[in-house]
Amino acid sequence: MCAYIPLSIPNFEGNEKKYVDEAVEQGWVSTGGAFITRLEMDLAAFLHTENVAACQSGTSALHLSLVDAGVRPGDVVLVPPLTFIAAVNPVKYQFATPVFIDCDDSFCMDPVKLASFCEQECKFENGNLLYRGQVVRALVVVHVFGNMADMESIMEIARKYSIKVIEDATEALGTYYTDGLFKGRYAGTIGDYGAFSFNGNKIITTGGGGAVTSNDSAKVDHLRYLSTQAKNDPHYYIHDEIGYNYRMTNLQAALGVAQMEELPDFILRKQRNYDLYKASFEGFDLAKLMPFREGTSSNKWFYSLLIDRSRISATMREIITVLDQQGIQTRAIWGLINEQKPYENEITYRLEKAPYYATRILNIPSSTQITEEEIGFVADHVKALLEELAQ
Numbered sequence: 001m002c003a004y005i006p007l008s009i010p011n012f013e014g015n016e017k018k019y020v021d022e023a024v025e026q027g028w029v030s031t032g033g034a035f036i037t038r039l040e041m042d043l044a045a046f047l048h049t050e051n052v053a054a055c056q057s058g059t060s061a062l063h064l065s066l067v068d069a070g071v072r073p074g075d076v077v078l079v080p081p082l083t084f085i086a087a088v089n090p091v092k093y094q095f096a097t098p099v100f101i102d103c104d105d106s107f108c109m110d111p112v113k114l115a116s117f118c119e120q121e122c123k124f125e126n127g128n129l130l131y132r133g134q135v136v137r138a139l140v141v142v143h144v145f146g147n148m149a150d151m152e153s154i155m156e157i158a159r160k161y162s163i164k165v166i167e168d169a170t171e172a173l174g175t176y177y178t179d180g181l182f183k184g185r186y187a188g189t190i191g192d193y194g195a196f197s198f199n200g201n202k203i204i205t206t207g208g209g210g211a212v213t214s215n216d217s218a219k220v221d222h223l224r225y226l227s228t229q230a231k232n233d234p235h236y237y238i239h240d241e242i243g244y245n246y247r248m249t250n251l252q253a254a255l256g257v258a259q260m261e262e263l264p265d266f267i268l269r270k271q272r273n274y275d276l277y278k279a280s281f282e283g284f285d286l287a288k289l290m291p292f293r294e295g296t297s298s299n300k301w302f303y304s305l306l307i308d309r310s311r312i313s314a315t316m317r318e319i320i321t322v323l324d325q326q327g328i329q330t331r332a333i334w335g336l337i338n339e340q341k342p343y344e345n346e347i348t349y350r351l352e353k354a355p356y357y358a359t360r361i362l363n364i365p366s367s368t369q370i371t372e373e374e375i376g377f378v379a380d381h382v383k384a385l386l387e388e389l390a391q
């Protein structure tokens, strides 16, 4: 028998306690302190990028990116329908208009539909792409579950139409291209901005926290400035812009520095566990484990089972409830953002795959601590349940 197997929980097997104690002993617990700078440098080195700003959350990282990208009230921002709602809410914080573009089989933005939206629904005038008279200022591409979006195609389209690219890499820390134009480049370092999250269930956690980077180091300095109330000088209260209280604290960063030491090992474990699940579901015809994009090395943060709806009509809620009673925590992929109350009147463009996957994907336990025995237990129980439910 296995104890209850959670979906995705933090792993503190390293120096977490030691560094947090150090921060407390030194009295540096707030938005100043050496751990913040150290975490920023560790992230920059890991991502092979020049400059990273640590902040309060992935959501604030995304919001700062939109502000810096010049997204203004009335602008259009192209967004995904099938992801966590925090990827889209900052568009509303800027009083901009989201337009939902469908995903491809990686769950990430479909470049073919993106291109046809730009070509067929918009006009390119004086260097701006216009949709119903409004400027399409930016797009938010999410690297869902640690998969890499098709960045080669997306960047080409975005450059052609002068659209700023904000990568939501909150789930994809450590995913990079192994082939092609962007070989060696990490998710979050390809577009104009990249946002990361260190929330409790992400591959590393600082309790709550995030980081933001850009291909332009000066922009990262500006993002850091905005995150600290746009304070021009540490001693005199001079502010040249409207800032935010979005800076990470030293306590969070202490946790983050310890987690970064373990990140390479976490990724190896996630990849190994994925392979174990893959072997278990090989040849099983009621559900298949979704692959990650070829030509990339994924952090394999979350695992997705695609359920065969031609044979299984039970709702996700029913499946999740039975598995929970058996001691296995699973979850459904998100509800579509365009169907949530604040977004139900927004424009969608040819959504086909997003609603398809929304009713078919079950996420199974993926914590770094999960044992081989537990993976076998999960696979056996999921298979047995689906066989029982199959018609």
Ligand SMILES: *Cc1c(COP(=O)(O)O)cnc(C)c1O
Binding pocket: 056, 057, 058, 059, 060, 083, 084, 086, 087, 142, 168, 170, 171, 196, 197, 198, 199, 208, 209, 210
């Ligand atoms: C986790 C997550 C966020 C938000 O990050 P927080 O740190 O929780 O604010 C944004 N987008 C996606 C896709 C996420 O998974």
